[in-house]
Amino acid sequence: MTGCLNDVGEERDVIDSWGWSLFTGCVRALAEALRPSEIESAARMKRKGSVSEDVEFTFTPLVILELAKDTPEETTEWLLQKIKDGKHLSGAHLSIRPLEENSKVYVIGASWRRLLLGAESLGFIKEFQDGSMRVFTYNNREDYKHFTDDDSDFLTMAEKQYIIKRELENLRAVNETMVPGHPQAKLYPGKSIFRRLQTSGILIQLYPLHEPAELKKLSFIWYRQVKFSFQPLDEIQKYFGQSIVLYFAFLEYFTFALFPMAVIGVPYYIFAWEDYDKYIVFATFNLVWSTIVLEVWKRWCSRLSYKWGTLTMKREFEEPRPGFHGTLGVNPATGRKEPVYPSYRRQLRIYLVSVPFVCFSLYICIVVMMIYFGMEDLVLAYNEEAQSMFSSSLLYLPSVVYALVIEIMNRIYRYAATFLTSWENHRLESSYQNHLVLKVLVFNFVNCFASLFYIAFILQDMKLLRQNLAALLITSQIINQFVESLFPYCLQKHRKKIIKQKLSISTEEKELPLTDQVKLEGKMDTFLGTFDDYLELFQQFGYVSLFSCVYPLAAILAVLNNITEVFSDALKMCRVFKRPFSQPGSDIGVWLLAFETMGVISVMTNCALIGMSPQVKSFFQGKSIELVLLIVAVEHVLLGLKFILAFAISDIPRDIRNKVARLEFESMEALKQKQMKEADESLKKEQQKMK
């Protein structure tokens, strides 16, 4: 690796022109000799050549590409040629066919060899014969488990689709200055063609196809059979990829982790144990437990991602995100031309617009909260006056209305935050995501929990706190389940029916022809990622842990909700949305940090709640300073314990660490041997020259 490192210096401009077709040497020479005007004929020659390769494999449709209906013929032809061209012509070397005559919908596939080479260049990690996980190389392909040289299950369909997606995204302009037929869609050397097609509206959508047979099998073992079992994580991973299966794995893990809290909470609720010693035991258990749970999750997560080959997978260099704009400059890392946007201007936008906006939104939250408390007072006064069935049932109204308003505000703010974050013009998708998550988390935290904090620490009314907590928790769970899964599912079912009627297909489920399948799936909603699902879990974790000692029943409600959540989310993934592209990932990223922060805050709130409980107060009668100091001391000790626990529990289990270390060691030794051999050869050459 290091040997080659120095040779690449000058060649970085021709990156991606790897040249590995059947006729590398001669075709490359040819391509270099030809002028741009002659490329068309050369490409035709090449097409002939590549057909012979294409014919060898049975074309499996993997990814659907839909262009705008009014795309000129010139653009279409140029793009199709780019996709078909070999690497030496800076093409993607894939197979593409129109779905129907004169349609702008195309089906993309690739030969088995092409996919394997793609897997190698993306650094896929696969199980070796000896059971270890190794970086896949085409040359040693025979040494990997389950490998057969015919188009086998060695690569899952999700992986194949991911390879195609990455190859398309990596299709770069060479000397085009614009998309042919679209003078306004500018290109420059190194610009990703698909990003430009996306931003200029030529590319309508690009999505992977579902596999009806596999999907049926998966949905059966996942959510259709009514029996108590773990989710088929391996199968989900195969079908949907890492980032989605990690959400489901986290959801499942988190539900199990809530079990002990739920079980211990029940007697507290039933017997209304409010002695301060029992209180402290419960709260302490919760706090230590939540720390351990998150630490053990890290271990479990790294075990899963080792098994799926993403733990040690190298991250790719991120492209600028589609919406990113700026003046044309040079990326200091890749040396490629790309838009450059000065960092200070982004900072200005963040600090002068976004931060004030977030603060204003938080202020709105507080105002709404104060209105809620006004309503609460009104209703209470009315009830005391009227004392009727109606007036007492009205008592719950403000809480429910407030819960509804909170949900609505969350959703509106979400749109505003998304808009603002894209306006901030972040270069990388990851930094965009981080800023968005931060904005949304801060608002959601205040919006959902402000009233609870107010009740707990200003009003100090534990009964009202309990009632509110229950109302918020239950309302938000019901709304979420309905809005996120059931409603879209019904909508989708209805839509499907209409489309099927239009296509005059019988509604009975049987294998559809490809064109119908594509038409059906093209109309399905696009899955927008696991953001909302994690956010929901985050809120739930807040309700459960922040005031756990006030409402011990929260955990069991959360468990019940999560069990149905698994089913409704699974339904959503399998039936409502277009299949999403799989996305490699080895952990749940910024969400873990959010959960850990919530854990730290909950230590503070629980300690404060215990200190404020009347039982504890009456015990420390007249010595309130001692009480406060004791509570603060306990809080500091608990926080210290939390950090020590987090530090002491290693994030990666020992056996996985050993396996990873073993591979690292082997690759280092191999590198050394290679270096020695090279040095030796160069010396021999020198000596021969001397002679």
Add this chain to the structure above:
Amino acid sequence: MTGCLNDVGEERDVIDSWGWSLFTGCVRALAEALRPSEIESAARMKRKGSVSEDVEFTFTPLVILELAKDTPEETTEWLLQKIKDGKHLSGAHLSIRPLEENSKVYVIGASWRRLLLGAESLGFIKEFQDGSMRVFTYNNREDYKHFTDDDSDFLTMAEKQYIIKRELENLRAVNETMVPGHPQAKLYPGKSIFRRLQTSGILIQLYPLHEPAELKKLSFIWYRQVKFSFQPLDEIQKYFGQSIVLYFAFLEYFTFALFPMAVIGVPYYIFAWEDYDKYIVFATFNLVWSTIVLEVWKRWCSRLSYKWGTLTMKREFEEPRPGFHGTLGVNPATGRKEPVYPSYRRQLRIYLVSVPFVCFSLYICIVVMMIYFGMEDLVLAYNEEAQSMFSSSLLYLPSVVYALVIEIMNRIYRYAATFLTSWENHRLESSYQNHLVLKVLVFNFVNCFASLFYIAFILQDMKLLRQNLAALLITSQIINQFVESLFPYCLQKHRKKIIKQKLSISTEEKELPLTDQVKLEGKMDTFLGTFDDYLELFQQFGYVSLFSCVYPLAAILAVLNNITEVFSDALKMCRVFKRPFSQPGSDIGVWLLAFETMGVISVMTNCALIGMSPQVKSFFQGKSIELVLLIVAVEHVLLGLKFILAFAISDIPRDIRNKVARLEFESMEALKQKQMKEADESLKKEQQKMK
């Protein structure tokens, strides 16, 4: 890299038999054909061969090897042969000569080519022609800056010595079952020979030689010229290596970082500003400042280590440390045989012996502290009775005695902790170090600061606290400077004189012959690492930050101390100790964590101190609960601010990140190109076969 990864599986037992001599092919075939009994004659042949290579370079003595006086001839000859043998014979391929006829002291050197290959195999990172830092490869050696093919300054002498040390440590037994001539010193395939020689007492010492001319130059620009300037960090790095220069860089940085605190502290001390608002301003400034200082240090440190090529240097797999013992097993990562010691037995030793011992020691600290307070009371009572000059001067006695006792206890405990930690039998030097540092830090913290905490929070006597702080700070600084540097320097000077008289060398400084230089340096003390130096800084940081608002003068005392500390430590490094082997390292490791922890604790103490100050208390007259709650709130906000600051300030400056990313990108692209080429070639071969 990945391509070779799979080939190495079976070859791991012959690791290090790289075979890169002049006659690789034939000699290796010969070596394989020969039986062990014939190896001696083959080795003699080889010696002839290697002499011709040896003759080409002028032998520069680099490292001194001293064996026990009673080492049998058999052992010596075997060892020397091992060191001289080529890689294909599992030797180290170095040059070794006896210092004098019939002496057991040897001088080790190596040819230029040998050193360059060693630099490559250790993964040295050097500046490339284009200014970037790249992994050094022998084949591309011409492309690195400052490279000349004659034995140039391209590698510093410290680097050369480090290469030789690592090569010697990597000398492994092949099929020897014992050290010849020492049946009790067992060997097994893969065992590091030098580790065995060390543990069985055959190897007395192994140390690198000083370069008198370089040392003179360095000491002149470092500490001899009396003028205000930065330390010559680059020169120190060249001479002593990374781990030592990082200490000096940290010392310098820390001293400069204390400047603002010192400057701001002076008016507080002089005008005795004790209004609570000014107090809070000072304390808040200190807390925020200390956080920023540590974060900026990380950036500065990564900039330095990038320049010196250690930031991106891969860590080597650690050998078990010399004292480690256990039953023979197999290392799961390297596949090499090595002692294995069950982890649960180590845990038992830690939790059943070490932890109770540490607790007992802490108890002793508290007892000693209580005795001190008893003495303090006695002296006070006596002074009140006597009211004489003598009695009032006695007032300072207990503090000074206590400070002395603390220093003595620290030193005794240090020996006990070292003993216990080696008894715990840690496999790796790094884990040994971490456990030792943790033990020592906890004790030192309690020992040094317990009395201050007691005075501050139990007695609540700010005057006494200030007096004590001053006594402890000043005493410990004086003791440290004396014990660590001046005393050893005088001792060394005296010893040197005696030796020189013995050798009948005139005491005037001029270039000594090699034999005399070796004899002189062999008698010098061995440098035991930067542990004590960091510990001293850690204590100082505690004195300065924990109670900063009580004794604002602490910072200026620390600054003054550190300025002299630079000189005395430099003197120590250059004149008192044997030259230490350089040690690669990109940061100050566990010490940064210790400093950060101290920072967190100091937020708590300072907040508490402010809350307890009479001015603040009188302001909150009668509302003491509000005061406590306010202080707690302020503390939480400050801690939160600390974490956000630490999170927001990136550890590596943007330009360094870009440079590192650029290299990573290039090496990934190079790897891809290589893979594609290989895949292509293999396909061609397959096709030729088909034909």
